[in-house]
Amino acid sequence: MPQTDPKPHFVQTHLSDPSAVRAELQGGLLATPAHIAPKFLYDALGSRLFDAITELPEYYPTRTEANIFAQHGAAMARHLPASAVLMDLGAGSCAKAARLFPVLQPAGYVAVDISVDYLRDALGALQQRHPKLPMLGLGMDFSSRLALGPAAADWLHSRDLQGAPRTVFYPGSSIGNFDPAQALTLLRQAHALCREGGPGSGLLIGVDLVKPTAVLEPAYDDALGVTAAFNRNLLLNVNRWLGSDFAPAQWQHKAFFNELESRIEMHLLALHTQTVRWPGGERVFAAGEGLHTESSYKWKPAAFEALLNEAGFGSVRLWSDERQWFGVFAATAGDAGVPSQPR
Numbered sequence: 001m002p003q004t005d006p007k008p009h010f011v012q013t014h015l016s017d018p019s020a021v022r023a024e025l026q027g028g029l030l031a032t033p034a035h036i037a038p039k040f041l042y043d044a045l046g047s048r049l050f051d052a053i054t055e056l057p058e059y060y061p062t063r064t065e066a067n068i069f070a071q072h073g074a075a076m077a078r079h080l081p082a083s084a085v086l087m088d089l090g091a092g093s094c095a096k097a098a099r100l101f102p103v104l105q106p107a108g109y110v111a112v113d114i115s116v117d118y119l120r121d122a123l124g125a126l127q128q129r130h131p132k133l134p135m136l137g138l139g140m141d142f143s144s145r146l147a148l149g150p151a152a153a154d155w156l157h158s159r160d161l162q163g164a165p166r167t168v169f170y171p172g173s174s175i176g177n178f179d180p181a182q183a184l185t186l187l188r189q190a191h192a193l194c195r196e197g198g199p200g201s202g203l204l205i206g207v208d209l210v211k212p213t214a215v216l217e218p219a220y221d222d223a224l225g226v227t228a229a230f231n232r233n234l235l236l237n238v239n240r241w242l243g244s245d246f247a248p249a250q251w252q253h254k255a256f257f258n259e260l261e262s263r264i265e266m267h268l269l270a271l272h273t274q275t276v277r278w279p280g281g282e283r284v285f286a287a288g289e290g291l292h293t294e295s296s297y298k299w300k301p302a303a304f305e306a307l308l309n310e311a312g313f314g315s316v317r318l319w320s321d322e323r324q325w326f327g328v329f330a331a332t333a334g335d336a337g338v339p340s341q342p343r
Contacts, residue, residue, distance in 0.1 A: 059132030081200030083183035187311035228253035
């Protein structure tokens, strides 16, 4: 039996090079058009604001995905290996993975998130509820590269989990934050993680599907303005990292569906001409000029299955809701190109 700890083990690799973070932010602000990576939305406050967004009536993805898991979780478990290490990407509050513990029966749990303090608190609370389940918190930015690293590998080995099957779990449609080429790169890295595990290793991933604009746009621009606050909070996070002087109240949230690119775009628009300064640089934003903060791509099922196959996954299964608004895909790492099975 794997060894257990009363507290989760924690490894932090995220943002170990502040100068690289500042260079990334400055490069985005000076680009045309200006942009900031969506990972900067998720400081501790941003993570809590996103949790609030998931409770909004307009925001369908979380509850639709939750209903799919509730209805089809047992079928998913039959498609995935038993006693696997569940590797939860973008774990946040860890709630989605925890709800699947009874059906997936993982042998270990690895929670990965960019918001280090938030993850540490969430994982500590989860460990108290599941004291016998080995847990590892991995504070890292996997948007650049998804790899466990030597410390995580040592932890797996010390718990007799090194050769166990792996289920990479990426719920919530966060794969939509990556453009198709970036998504392919991430999925290939997830495939490599699976291939390091035992037989049957695979992926369980939530994907937001193409649907009417009248449904999509309110989900990213709610009546209460919670998403607007979430978006503007990014400016405060940038101020902390870059030493800039963004004034969030001087920026307007805007979200719309770009049909040509099949993606929701979130922007912040300058309410008036203003100069944003930071040590060593500045940028003048004209009134109405935008700062692109997030894209959320929406997929057609056949196109996403093809992407999974291109990344090396096979034996693809899809579970969806009756309106076909959202999909949960399961795929194995060992049978690339195998046609998907019917639901």
